[in-house]
Amino acid sequence: MKRHPFEPARLICGLAALTVGTAYGLDALGIWHAPGLWLFLAIPAGLVLSGITAALWATVRRHRSQNADEPPISQRAEAA
Incomplete structure (x- = not known):
């Protein structure tokens, strides 16, 4: 598998979407009442x-x- 660079912004965006999706799912099942705002x-x-x-x-x-x-820095000092 080819390695890809780490992108923390995509991680945060995905976690936010996953959190909201989970909250809506729990609200739909009646397990948790999510505040609308x-x-x-x-x-x-x-x-x-x-x-x-x-x-x-x-x-x-x-x-x-x-x-x-x-x-x-050590090579810059030698060149000067």
Whole structure:
């Protein structure tokens, strides 16, 4: 199986959708009465959190790739 990069924003988005789906399922079975406002706001809140996470993750990846292009500090000192 081909490895894929870790994407935390997709993980958060999937967990939010899974949580809301589980809540609706439990509400439909009568096991738990879900507050309507909570379910209504859970998906937008998950999407906002996912967007923030994606922006932070992209910044971290960009910072790491820029540092990977630079030689280590010991080699920079020798070159000077």
